[in-house]
Amino acid sequence: MRTRITRPVDGRLIAAITGGAGVVSLTVTAVTVATGGQNDASGWTVAESGCLLSLIIVAVRAAPTRAALTAAALAGLATPSLLLRYGLGTPTPEAVAGFAVWALSAALAATVGLYLRSLDDRRTRSVLDARRAQRTELARDLHDFVAHDISGMLAQAQAGRVLAQHDPRRAAALFERIEQTALQALASMDRTVRMLDDSADRTPLPSLADLRDLCDRFSGATTVHLDIGPRLDDPAREAAATAYRVVVEALTNVRRHAPTASHVKVTVTDVPGPALRVTVTDDGPGGTRRGGGSGLPGLTERVEALGGTLTAGPHPPRGWRVEATMPSVTT
DSSP, rough: OOOOOOOOOTTTHHHHHHHHHHHHHHHHHHHHHHTTTTOOHHHHHHHHHHHHHEEEHHHHHHHHHHHHHHHHHHHHHHHHHGGGGGGGOOOOOOOOHHHHHHHHHHHHHHHHHHHHHHHHHHHHHHHHHHHHHHHHHHHHHHIIIHHHHHHHHHHHHHHHHHHHHHHHHHHHHHHHHHHHHHHHHHHHHHHHHHOOOTTSSSOOOOOGGGHHHHHHHOOOSSSEEEEEOTTOHHHHHHHHHHHHHHHHHHHHHHHOOOTOEEEEEEEEEEEEEEEEEEEEEEOSSSSSOOOOOSSSHHHHHHHHHHHHHEEEESSSSSSSSEEEEEEEEEO
16 A cells, blocks of 8 residues: 655645745846846856755755645756856856756756655654554454453343343343453553554553453353463463464454354463464354455465464364464574
8 A cells, every 4th residue: 555645735835935936036136148248247147156056956845746846946946057147158168068967957956856855754754664563463452352342241131131021130140241341442452552653651461360250251051171281381472472363363253153052172282393373163064154344365375474373263073273473493
């Protein structure tokens, strides 16, 4: 996607001033030549050329492209034309060389302006790219964490409405879990918002130790069994946080696309590499599971950025499996 660079509003004013200065200088030169007069104020000529060159730099740097080209052309033409005020005569090598030097000075001024303009463009693109990356990160956090908690609240509320008529005690316990899930969603929202504040303390990234609480909060009509390998070394924070996100996304998809699933198995093991393998398998209906958003595609990019792989698909004889493998150490 091409980034569009916007120029300051006063860039057109700068171009108008530069172009106007060029027109005035050319007019004075034309009048001087037409009247047969000669300019004896060499100091003023040098000062005028310096002003024109400075305006060329500023206009090329700050003005919109078309306005900058017009203004630089007028001021650039006016700069070497200043020599005509000393009178017209038979062209000499010295006169031609002087005209060329002054013309090159105008071209050099335009080159300096273009260089400064490129630096401004690069800086602006860097800021825009950083903002886009931050928005993408926020969107992923909202999808990975908040959406999971909200979908859990919805499922529990639907179950609570049924239980309220037949088993008020269980319904009360379910509503308590809804409250806990809501508090977790608020904490996730707070963490996401705090990412915008550079002065705020960063909330620690989720780790493998948080998977137990995640699975407990998910369990209800669907039983979740968590198995973390005993020999699993302490993985890198990025790998552990990504593994947590994979489990969150997989459980969220179970709730969305396989609400009839009765059992989900979450396995975290170490494999040669050293690498971390996360597998989430449910016994819901197989087939194609499609959903909007950037969940699995976004997670796939994140896992691949760590040098790993992520696959998702039907798991015979019945169910669906999400499996991610990624290096467990920082390379």
